[in-house]
Amino acid sequence: MKISSRLMKIKPSPTLAVTALANSLKAKGIDVIGFGSGEPDFDTPDFIKDAAIKAIRDGRTKYTPAGGIIELKQAVADKFARDNNLNYSTSEITINCGGKHSFYNLMQVLLDPGDEVIIPSPYWVSYPSMVLLAGGEPVIVETGEDTGFKLYPDQLRQAITPRTRAFLINSPSNPTGAAYSESELAALCEVLADTDISIISDDIYESITYDDFKFTNTANLSDDMKNRTFVLNGVSKTYSMTGWRIGYMAGDESVIKKVETLQSQSTSNPASISQWASVAALTGDQDCINEMTGAFTRRRKLIVNSLNSIPGINCLNPAGAFYAFPGISGVYDLKGWKAVSDKYEGEHNSSIFTSYLLEEARVAVVPGVAFGSDNHVRLSFATSDENIREGIKRIGEAVQKLQ
Ligand code: PLP
Numbered sequence: 001m002k003i004s005s006r007l008m009k010i011k012p013s014p015t016l017a018v019t020a021l022a023n024s025l026k027a028k029g030i031d032v033i034g035f036g037s038g039e040p041d042f043d044t045p046d047f048i049k050d051a052a053i054k055a056i057r058d059g060r061t062k063y064t065p066a067g068g069i070i071e072l073k074q075a076v077a078d079k080f081a082r083d084n085n086l087n088y089s090t091s092e093i094t095i096n097c098g099g100k101h102s103f104y105n106l107m108q109v110l111l112d113p114g115d116e117v118i119i120p121s122p123y124w125v126s127y128p129s130m131v132l133l134a135g136g137e138p139v140i141v142e143t144g145e146d147t148g149f150k151l152y153p154d155q156l157r158q159a160i161t162p163r164t165r166a167f168l169i170n171s172p173s174n175p176t177g178a179a180y181s182e183s184e185l186a187a188l189c190e191v192l193a194d195t196d197i198s199i200i201s202d203d204i205y206e207s208i209t210y211d212d213f214k215f216t217n218t219a220n221l222s223d224d225m226k227n228r229t230f231v232l233n234g235v236s237k238t239y240s241m242t243g244w245r246i247g248y249m250a251g252d253e254s255v256i257k258k259v260e261t262l263q264s265q266s267t268s269n270p271a272s273i274s275q276w277a278s279v280a281a282l283t284g285d286q287d288c289i290n291e292m293t294g295a296f297t298r299r300r301k302l303i304v305n306s307l308n309s310i311p312g313i314n315c316l317n318p319a320g321a322f323y324a325f326p327g328i329s330g331v332y333d334l335k336g337w338k339a340v341s342d343k344y345e346g347e348h349n350s351s352i353f354t355s356y357l358l359e360e361a362r363v364a365v366v367p368g369v370a371f372g373s374d375n376h377v378r379l380s381f382a383t384s385d386e387n388i389r390e391g392i393k394r395i396g397e398a399v400q401k402l403q
Contacts, residue, residue, distance in 0.1 A: 022364035033391035035379035039242040051280030067260035068095025075282040099234035099247035107134035115165035121372035149176035177318020182216040209320040244274040306392035336402030361394035
């Protein structure tokens with residue numbers, strides 16, 4: 001069957017694929033430890049579930065406005081004022097079917113064929129695909145450990161062309177955990193000052209940060225920056241609500257209106273029950289976030305220290321999110337690597353290493369090449385301390401065999 005050329009450019013999400021593979025091996029009784037998952041391993045808090053059950057009982061089970069109920073838009077506006085010192089009216093806010101959908105919609109509304117979006121690499125796997133689906137061109141700019149995986153202003157300057165339509169910032173980042181300080185953001189914004197480039201700020205990991213990191217957004221820097229920033233966020237990671245599919249976005253009213261037009265002709269409203277649950281999440285007791293980040297803080301230390309104790313592996317401390325992104329190029333230099341790469345034929349070293357770990361160590365990680373770096377792998381530490389201890393021990397033993 002003929003498939004559209006747009007879709008021929010897109011591959012399935014590798015993070016979902018790794019999780020599915022680990023689950024299918026587990027279902028066959030194979031003891032696999034999965035580090036693939038991009039979701040908190042905590043249950044959704046009870047007060048949020050109760051709000052959803054109440055919504056069902058109250059009959060809030062019908063279509064809502066395509067861009068979401070006004071109560072949720074107001075809860076989002078109040079959240080921006082409370083947590084981010086940002087004032088938006090409800091007409092500058094839209095509710096989407098997850099943060100992924102917010103980005104997808106925004107790309108569809110902003111981009112014409114050939115328009116470029118600057119994406120710092122390593123990047124979340126879905127950004128380039130969603131730019132391509134909208135007919136745009138992802139412009140990938142590499143960063144590495146030397147800058148803590150952060151883009152520096154000259155790199156941004158050099159990436160700008162007359163076709164640049166938008167610049168993406170994902171802080172804290174999936175997969176690197178890098179997070180930009182206010183002054184780092186200001187230096188990047190200075191480069192944009194004389195342009196009309198939009199900023200897309202994907203803040204989905206905003207609430208998961210470590211070591212007293214102070215989260216800031218480009219919209220906080222000046223009126224000009226606020227006018228051109230689109231803030232994307234959602235309830236998935238903050239409230240352990242990945243399955244409920246609620247994301248939201250704030251920014252220029254004319255663009256927000258068009259996102260809602262698009263949504264009205266595609267998905268219609270995000271699930272009504274999930275919207276009411278999200279009102280409860282955003283307006284209720286926020287202590288549940290601290291409980292989660294407390295556990296992530298402990299696990300971050302455990303996973304980073306254990307990874308760094310393996311010769312050939314080098315892991316920076318993530319400033320936010322719940323991923324470790326260790327460099328593994330030292331493994332490629334080990335004596336036994338040639339035999340491994342011969343056995344697991346493949347184009348990419350990080351995929352070969354991933355296959356080796358799955359077979360040899362029964363550990364599932366995500367190859368860095370999916371995020372734009374073949375010298376890394378990603379491990380989610382949204383899993384138990386026990387899994388982290390056992391999983392990293394197994395990785396260490398598998399690497400030891402290559403010495
Ligand atoms: N942005 C980033 C960087 C992510 O890692 C994810 C999920 O993994 C999302 C956005 C979207 O999350 P959701 O669609 O579940 O709200």
